[in-house]
Amino acid sequence: MQIQSIDQGQLMIVTALGGSKEVRAILTDLGFTPGTPVGILSRSNESIIVKVRGSRIMLNNLLASAINVKQGRDEGGLYSGKCQSQYCLGR
DSSP: EEEEEEEOTEEEEEEEEEOOOOHHHHHHHTTOOOOOEEEEEEESSSSEEEEETTEEEEEHHHHOOOOOOOOOOOTTTTTTSSSTTTTEEEE
16 A cells, blocks of 8 residues: 555555655655655645654655555554654654
8 A cells, every 4th residue: 555545643664665766766765665664644635744764754745655555563652652662653
C-alpha cells in the first residue's frame, strides 16, 4: 500500500520505493529506506507530513506515492509516552 493512503497517527514500515531513479534517490537521501518506521503526522490534499528517523518531513503527493509501506506495530508505547525510541510520533 502507498503511504499517501494511510490515516494520520498510523505507524508504518517502509517496504519499497518506486518511481524514477531520481525519485528513489531523493527519498533515500531523506531517510526512506526499506525497514524504516514512518509515522503519519498530518495530511492535506496536496501533501503529507511524516516522521522518519527523528525528522518531520513534508512530501508532495508525487513523492509520497512512490513510498510503499505495511502496518507497523505499536508495541505498547508509541502513543502512551513510554516509547523510548527516536521514532515515537510525539518526539
